[in-house]
Amino acid sequence: MLHAVEVSFAYRDGGPTVVDGVSLAIERGELVGLLGPNGSGKTTILKLMGGILRPRQGSVAFEGRRLADWPRREAARKIAYVPQETHAPFDFSVMEIVLMGRFPHLGSFALEGPEDLAVAQRALDATGMSAFAARLFHTLSGGEKQRVVIASALAQDPELLLLDEPTASLDVGHQLEVQQLLSRLNAGGRVAMVLSTHDLNLAASLCRRLILIRDGRVLASGPTADVLTPANVRALYDVEADVHMHERAGHLTVTPIART
Amino acid sequence: MKRLLLILAAACIALGAAADPVPRRVVSLIPAATEMIFAMGAGSRLIAVSSYDKFPPEATKLPKVGALLDPDTERILSMRPDLVIVYGTQTELRRGLDRAGIAYYTYEHRAMPDIMATIRSIGARIGYAAQANALAASMEQALAGVRTAVAGKRRPRTLLVFERDRSSLQNIYASGGYGFLADLLDAAGGDNVFSDLKQQSVQASTEMILARRPDVIIELRYGQSANDSNPSRDLRAWDAIGSVPAVKARQIHVLVGDEFVVPGPRIVDAARRLSQVLHPEAQTR
Amino acid sequence: MQHVRGRLIVAVAGFGGLLLAALVAAPLLGTTSISLMRVFDRSIPFADNADAQIFFVARLPRILAAALVGGSLALAGAIFQALLRNPLATPDTLGVSSGAALGAMLAISFHFDFAIAGLSSVSLSSLAGSIGALAIVYMLATARRRGLSTTVLLLAGVTMTAFFSALTLAVQYMTDFADTFRTVRWLMGALDVGSFTPILAALPLIAIACVMVATLPRPLDLISLGADAAAARGVDVQRAERLALISASLVTGAAVSISGPVAFVGLVVPHIVRLVVGSDHRLVLPASALFGATFLIGCDLIARTLFAPIELPVGIVTAVIGGPFFLWLLVRRT
Numbered sequence: 001m002l003h004a005v006e007v008s009f010a011y012r013d014g015g016p017t018v019v020d021g022v023s024l025a026i027e028r029g030e031l032v033g034l035l036g037p038n039g040s041g042k043t044t045i046l047k048l049m050g051g052i053l054r055p056r057q058g059s060v061a062f063e064g065r066r067l068a069d070w071p072r073r074e075a076a077r078k079i080a081y082v083p084q085e086t087h088a089p090f091d092f093s094v095m096e097i098v099l100m101g102r103f104p105h106l107g108s109f110a111l112e113g114p115e116d117l118a119v120a121q122r123a124l125d126a127t128g129m130s131a132f133a134a135r136l137f138h139t140l141s142g143g144e145k146q147r148v149v150i151a152s153a154l155a156q157d158p159e160l161l162l163l164d165e166p167t168a169s170l171d172v173g174h175q176l177e178v179q180q181l182l183s184r185l186n187a188g189g190r191v192a193m194v195l196s197t198h199d200l201n202l203a204a205s206l207c208r209r210l211i212l213i214r215d216g217r218v219l220a221s222g223p224t225a226d227v228l229t230p231a232n233v234r235a236l237y238d239v240e241a242d243v244h245m246h247e248r249a250g251h252l253t254v255t256p257i258a259r260t
Numbered sequence: 261m262k263r264l265l266l267i268l269a270a271a272c273i274a275l276g277a278a279a280d281p282v283p284r285r286v287v288s289l290i291p292a293a294t295e296m297i298f299a300m301g302a303g304s305r306l307i308a309v310s311s312y313d314k315f316p317p318e319a320t321k322l323p324k325v326g327a328l329l330d331p332d333t334e335r336i337l338s339m340r341p342d343l344v345i346v347y348g349t350q351t352e353l354r355r356g357l358d359r360a361g362i363a364y365y366t367y368e369h370r371a372m373p374d375i376m377a378t379i380r381s382i383g384a385r386i387g388y389a390a391q392a393n394a395l396a397a398s399m400e401q402a403l404a405g406v407r408t409a410v411a412g413k414r415r416p417r418t419l420l421v422f423e424r425d426r427s428s429l430q431n432i433y434a435s436g437g438y439g440f441l442a443d444l445l446d447a448a449g450g451d452n453v454f455s456d457l458k459q460q461s462v463q464a465s466t467e468m469i470l471a472r473r474p475d476v477i478i479e480l481r482y483g484q485s486a487n488d489s490n491p492s493r494d495l496r497a498w499d500a501i502g503s504v505p506a507v508k509a510r511q512i513h514v515l516v517g518d519e520f521v522v523p524g525p526r527i528v529d530a531a532r533r534l535s536q537v538l539h540p541e542a543q544t545r
Numbered sequence: 546m547q548h549v550r551g552r553l554i555v556a557v558a559g560f561g562g563l564l565l566a567a568l569v570a571a572p573l574l575g576t577t578s579i580s581l582m583r584v585f586d587r588s589i590p591f592a593d594n595a596d597a598q599i600f601f602v603a604r605l606p607r608i609l610a611a612a613l614v615g616g617s618l619a620l621a622g623a624i625f626q627a628l629l630r631n632p633l634a635t636p637d638t639l640g641v642s643s644g645a646a647l648g649a650m651l652a653i654s655f656h657f658d659f660a661i662a663g664l665s666s667v668s669l670s671s672l673a674g675s676i677g678a679l680a681i682v683y684m685l686a687t688a689r690r691r692g693l694s695t696t697v698l699l700l701a702g703v704t705m706t707a708f709f710s711a712l713t714l715a716v717q718y719m720t721d722f723a724d725t726f727r728t729v730r731w732l733m734g735a736l737d738v739g740s741f742t743p744i745l746a747a748l749p750l751i752a753i754a755c756v757m758v759a760t761l762p763r764p765l766d767l768i769s770l771g772a773d774a775a776a777a778r779g780v781d782v783q784r785a786e787r788l789a790l791i792s793a794s795l796v797t798g799a800a801v802s803i804s805g806p807v808a809f810v811g812l813v814v815p816h817i818v819r820l821v822v823g824s825d826h827r828l829v830l831p832a833s834a835l836f837g838a839t840f841l842i843g844c845d846l847i848a849r850t851l852f853a854p855i856e857l858p859v860g861i862v863t864a865v866i867g868g869p870f871f872l873w874l875l876v877r878r879t
Contacts (some may be wrong), residue, residue, distance in 0.1 A: 021563070051776075052777050065552070073779035074779075075779065076777060076779030080778075081774060082601060083773055084772050086771060087630075089626075093823075093825070096823075099765050107763075108760045108761075109763075111550045145872075159650065162777075254784075322629045426658055429737075429739035429740075430735065430737060431727065431735065446736075455776050456854075457855065463856065465849065466602055467577060467603035467740045468606060469601055470595055471577040500739055500740055502591070502593075503593055503594055503597075508592065
């Protein structure tokens with residue numbers, strides 16, 4: 001569905017290369033994790049995949065067409081992006097935030113109609129935030145805000161959802177909540193997801209496939225069980241870790257031991 | 261006996277030192293004071309004047325030491341004056357002069373009667389009392405003459421404008437009921453349309469002017485604004501309020517000169533020129 | 546939540562009606578009582594009809610100027626607040642007003658004496674100053690490849706404001722006391738334009754800016770939550786930000802060239818409007834323009850009647866009303 005071929009990017013002309021010759025592919029309905037340390041270029045890769053940034057070299061193609069050739073709103077109807085944090089400087093209500101996700105379908109001039117309200121309502125239901133529709137966004141907790149922004153992305157009716165460190169600022173309870181939400185949303189196979197994270201255990205528990213990123217390059221890529229090895233953890237984080245299957249949780253867990 | 265003589269001698273010396281000698285090196289930061297000093301014949305006593313002094317011509321040849329906002333304290337001190345005429349608000353300068361032990365005369369600018377009082381006061385201070393009194397007396401007489409010439413005549417309602425944006429009716433400033441412009445207008449036989457407003461300057465909006473219907477509009481030009489590249493276009497701005505009697509009767513007069521804004525000896529000329537405009541038929545000369 | 550369409554109609558009708566009422570009532574009110582009969586009495590030649598002249602020369606241009614200036618500043622304020630993602634932004638934040646002030650100051654202090662098509666040199670210079678400031682800020686903020694950086698924009702604007710203000714003070718220090726006073730007075734705002742010329746001259750600029758603004762409201766909603774998220778939703782962020790910057794600056798420059806900078810309108814009116822219509826910019830922008838016009842007509846009415854026959858500079862009235870109101874808003878929010 002989405003292919004990146006030898007993509008390179010630097011934020012400034014002559015500045016450091018943040019993404020260096022990255023190639024990856026995302027298939028329909030997948031749940032992929034971009035795993036790597038802080039500053040490894042994961043967020044940048046995500047933005048390149050979403051068309052927010054244009055690669056300096058290489059290309060990103062979606063459904064066979066270069067992303068740069070897609071009209072903006074058409075691309076936004078297929079690919080949605082959830083940033084790490086969202087701050088509302090004005091008193092928007094939760095419903096207003098979610099309805100902003102309808103922009104790719106409406107444009108600057110069309111006003112929201114009953115179908116748009118229905119889509120927004122469904123998105124709120126799917127994220128468990130229906131009761132909050134009339135609340136002001138800025139009064140919500142971090143986890144609640146994150147779920148509203150995910151609902152807003154769902155309102156775009158996308159085929160691919162890109163999430164930047166979706167649980168980074170959340171406590172373990174809210175982390176599990178969001179994790180379960182994402183898992184549930186992906187379960188139907190309708191929405192593929194790519195999330196960037198540095199959290200080894202989130203990657204292990206949620207993602208079926210991992211792409212390991214270090215210094216802007218792909219270190220390894222493949223099913224989680226194959227790729228999440230102590231050797232790779234050492235290569236990514238310079239940390240000696242223990243990786244084993246946790247019976248009760250049903251997925252791999254990573255326990256850091258020492259820095260190497 | 262010897263001791264008594266010594267004490268007497270010391271006392272005489274002390275008294276002699278305490279008695280101010282007549283100032284011979286005078287610095288004036290106020291154009292009005294400069295004109296007063298020249299008019300009373302004491303121009304030779306001046307060693308420096310303000311940056312804004314333009315009259316008389318002799319004054320422009322003297323060194324300039326700043327003005328109200330930017331007096332050049334160092335320069336003033338370096339000239340070793342024995343009297344400096346300063347504004348009441350120049351507290352920093354006065355402190356500097358105090359520290360250097362230099363005497364100063366504090367000038368206060370109020371209304372027309374104070375001008376004569378100031379002339380007499382400065383005259384006494386610099387030892388030209390007789391000449392100053394004569395000057396003040398002749399000014400009072402001349403002004404009285406102006407008043408007499410227009411006494412009993414119908415006083416036209418007058419708008420005395422001293423500030424206006426070029427070629428427009430915006431930011432018109434006119435004389436209010438107080439201040440020396442108001443006094444000048446009164447002496448010259450005019451009835452100030454803003455006499456009820458107890459302030460020196462009034463920002464006159466078009467509505468105010470239309471409502472008060474002046475018979476005569478006098479525009480004062482001085483300093484930089486005296487040079488106007490297109491006076492007729494500038495005056496046509498008044499046509500927008502043509503219902504005002506002054507505009508309809510084409511009684512808009514422009515008077516150019518510094519004498520209108522320097523409250524010194526030349527206010528007599530200012531008063532005469534104003535009365536010429538207001539009462540052309542009543543001129544005695 | 547009601548339909549946006551319904552709320553939009555109600556907002557525009559409501560604020561529009563308020564403006565219409567103000568436009569009709571304000572020329573009839575003032576320190577001088579005039580008779581409407583006489584004003585429209587065609588038998589009296591205009592040059593002799595004092596009541597008509599008060600209505601058509603003194604009051605009507607002033608009220609129209611108030612409407613145009615108030616609407617423009619309020620609209621610009623709302624746009625800048627969205628563009629900079631900061632509810633405390635004003636039309637002055639990016640240096641457009643201080644550029645205008647410097648232009649006006651130079652015209653006043655150096656006695657520029659060119660009047661083109663009935664526009665005073667002060668108006669023209671202030672417009673040139675604001676466009677100059679916009680150009681500098683724009684170039685600084687787009688210098689980096691990735692389009693308009695709002696951080697750089699803000700820094701550039703604040704720096705420009707400080708720089709222009711310093712220049713203005715320097716010129717003030719060097720010039721005549723009288724000119725200094727005239728500049729200070731200009732900074733307080735004056736709506737007594739006395740003729741329709743400055744209004745007509747500013748209209749084309751304001752019209753161009755309004756055309757630019759037409760596509761902006763919804764994108765501004767999205768951009769206010771973050772440029773990346775907006776881009777991902779299909780907004781052409783670069784184009785929208787540039788249009789927003791240019792249109793808001795143009796409309797501010799045009800307004801300031803008519804009346805000088807009028808404080809607080811651009812800051813307070815969008816907040817008042819948001820209390821009534823919410824934060825959706827499709828409502829906030831038109832409502833701010835309409836209510837800004839009404840607000841300034843009202844403030845001008847107070848300015849010219851409160852201490853009759855003395856008239857206050859309108860900027861003082863807007864500051865006295867706007868300042869405490871804004872404090873109340875801040876307290877309320879925390």
